[in-house]
Amino acid sequence: xxxxxxxxxxxxxxxxxxxxxxxxxxxxxxxxxxxxxxxxxxxxxxxxxxxxxxxxxxxxxxxxxxxxxxxxxxxxxxxxxxxxxxxxxxxxxxxxxxxxxxxxxxxxxxxxxxxxxxxxxxxxxxxxxxxxxxxxxxxxxxxxxxxxxxxxxxxxxxxxxxxxxxxxxxxxxxxxxxxxxxxxxxxxxxxxxxxxxxxxxxxxxxxxxxxxxxxxxxxxxxxxxxxxxxxxxxxxxxxxxxxxxxxxxxxxxxxxxxxxxxxxxxxxxxxxxxxxxxxxxxxxxxxxxxxxxxxxxxxxxxx
Numbered sequence: 001x002x003x004x005x006x007x008x009x010x011x012x013x014x015x016x017x018x019x020x021x022x023x024x025x026x027x028x029x030x031x032x033x034x035x036x037x038x039x040x041x042x043x044x045x046x047x048x049x050x051x052x053x054x055x056x057x058x059x060x061x062x063x064x065x066x067x068x069x070x071x072x073x074x075x076x077x078x079x080x081x082x083x084x085x086x087x088x089x090x091x092x093x094x095x096x097x098x099x100x101x102x103x104x105x106x107x108x109x110x111x112x113x114x115x116x117x118x119x120x121x122x123x124x125x126x127x128x129x130x131x132x133x134x135x136x137x138x139x140x141x142x143x144x145x146x147x148x149x150x151x152x153x154x155x156x157x158x159x160x161x162x163x164x165x166x167x168x169x170x171x172x173x174x175x176x177x178x179x180x181x182x183x184x185x186x187x188x189x190x191x192x193x194x195x196x197x198x199x200x201x202x203x204x205x206x207x208x209x210x211x212x213x214x215x216x217x218x219x220x221x222x223x224x225x226x227x228x229x230x231x232x233x234x235x236x237x238x239x240x241x242x243x244x245x246x247x248x249x250x251x252x253x254x255x256x257x258x259x260x261x262x263x264x265x266x267x268x269x270x271x272x273x274x275x276x277x278x279x280x281x282x283x284x285x286x287x288x289x290x291x292x293x294x295x296x297x298x299x300x301x302x303x
Contacts, residue, residue: 001027002048002148002180007057009043009204017043019204020057025182030174032191033184034288035201041184042081044201045150048182049078061148077102077146081153083133087126091119091136095143104145113139117165130157138166142173149173151183155190167194188284192216200288208291219287222261224250225276226269235268241290248275253282253290 002025009018018040025031033041046052048059050066050073059066066072085094091114099105114121119135128136134157141149149170155163171194173179185191191198192212200208210218225248233243239261240252254261258279265274282290 001025001062002182003058003060003063004044004048005058005060007044007047007054007059009040009047009052009055016204018047018054021201021204021206022057023199023206023209025180027180028174028177029197030170030181030195031183032195032198033182033201034186034188034191034198035184039201040204041201042152045078045152045182045184049073049076049150051078074102075146076148076150077141077144078150079137079141079152079154081156083130083137085125085128085133085136087124089125090123091121091125091140094125094136094140095121098140098144102144102146106143106145110139110143113143113169117162131159131162134158135162135166138169142169147178147180149179149181151181153184153186155185155187163190170194188288192284200292202292215287215291216284218255219253219282219290220256220258220261221251221253221280221282221286223276223278223280224265224274226250227273227275230269230272236265239264241293 004021004023007018007021008016010016021040021044033044035041043052047054048066050069053067061072061075064072066076086097089097095105095107095110099107111121117135119132119139125133125136134154138151138154141151151170155166158166167190170181170183174181181194183190183194195212197209197211198215199206227248229248230245230250233240236243236252239256240254243250243252245251256264262274262277
């Protein structure tokens with residue numbers, strides 16, 4: 001298990017990158033980190049990898065501190081959002097270098113994966129495209145046999161086919177067991193297809209940690225046609241978010257079930273009949289926008 005307790009981190013300009021972040025990541029889980037640029041995702045991954053030292057708080061893996069602990073760091077492979085492949089090396093030479101640091105590196109798997117996507121392992125990395133370099137980094141990291149794989153914007157720059165293959169490689173290694181994956185991404189479809197849980201970081205604070213199922217099933221968009229147009233949303237404020245009406249069509253977002261939403265609406269407008277009703281599924285992007293707005297509203301009311 002990865003245990004993060006009250007981690008804080010400031011940079012030289014006194015900007016707080018992380019503010020009292022606490023999180024537990026179960027073994028063999030796949031966790032997604034999302035948030036805007038500068039939210040603190042990369043900083044958290046680097047602290048988890050033992051690259052950065054937290055100003056306060058702690059990060060432990062299996063009960064052991066990560067920072068300046070070579071035995072723990074040897075079980076971690078971190079793929080940065082910045083590419084660190086040596087330009088004048090071939091991919092095979094990079095694999096040999098990885099083998100020096102990760103004795104469990106599998107050349108058999110390395111050859112198989114590179115062959116599957118026609119990645120020339122004898123070609124100088126300086127001649128690779130950005131996407132080819134990223135594919136190479138993903139393959140190298142998976143072949144290390146590390147128990148913990150941390151990816152920072154790993155799929156950035158990949159075309160759809162390469163993106164899908166990279167996700168498949170990660171999914172396959174997780175399915176084999178004994179591998180915990182944490183990845184950050186701006187593409188929520190990557191998070192939804194790969195991860196079993198997700199964390200939302202905003203302004204250096206962890207404001208949400210839920211399973212993907214809980215997130216997806218938590219919010220619904222309702223569209224209803226009423227017998228008469230709605231002129232005020234005041235009666236909806238305790239159960240509906242972002243209400244909108246156009247003529248007799250009323251649209252709102254809510255956590256309520258279908259039956260509860262209809263009942264509350266009928267109570268709110270007792271003289272108005274529901275002529276048509278449907279629930280529309282929200283995209284993950286829409287859901288997180290609603291989650292962030294809801295959490296911030298709850299925090300403002302608590303102050």
